[in-house]
Amino acid sequence: MKAANLGVLFLIELGALAAAAYWGFTLDAPTPVTWPAGLGAPAVLIVVWALCGSPRARFKTRGAGRAAFEVAWFGAGVAALFAAGAWQWAVAFAALCAVSKTLAVVWGQ
Numbered sequence: 516m517k518a519a520n521l522g523v524l525f526l527i528e529l530g531a532l533a534a535a536a537y538w539g540f541t542l543d544a545p546t547p548v549t550w551p552a553g554l555g556a557p558a559v560l561i562v563v564w565a566l567c568g569s570p571r572a573r574f575k576t577r578g579a580g581r582a583a584f585e586v587a588w589f590g591a592g593v594a595a596l597f598a599a600g601a602w603q604w605a606v607a608f609a610a611l612c613a614v615s616k617t618l619a620v621v622w623g624q
Contacts, residue, residue: 517622523615524624528564530608531592532557538595560591585616 539552567574567584576584589612596605618624 517624520615520618520622521624523611524619527589527592527608527612527615530611531589531595532560534592534595534599534604534608535560537601538599541599556595560588564588589616 535556536553539554539556540549542549542552544552566572567576568588589609593605593609593612596602596608
């Protein structure tokens with residue numbers, strides 16, 4: 516179960532990136548605006564993750580700071596889905612994140 520949860524954790528990280536891209540590409544804007552938003556939103560999340568969330572992060576977060584970072588990072592994916600009008604997916608994604616991250620804390624992952 517622990518190994519499966521590690522896989523789920525990785526998939527929800529990718530899910531947050533996909534949600535950000537989905538939001539950008541589904542903006543009610545002219546086509547020239549959607550491409551930069553669709554590619555830029557996940558790029559921003561990748562940079563933030565590399566700087567603060569990855570194992571080799573330049574600015575390591577621990578304890579409450581780490582929890583706040585992850586809530587904000589995964590919350591960005593949830594918010595992107597809500598903003599894109601996919602509220603059912605946003606609720607499901609939020610629930611999956613909450614369960615998986617809770618198990619990770621309980622299991623010390």
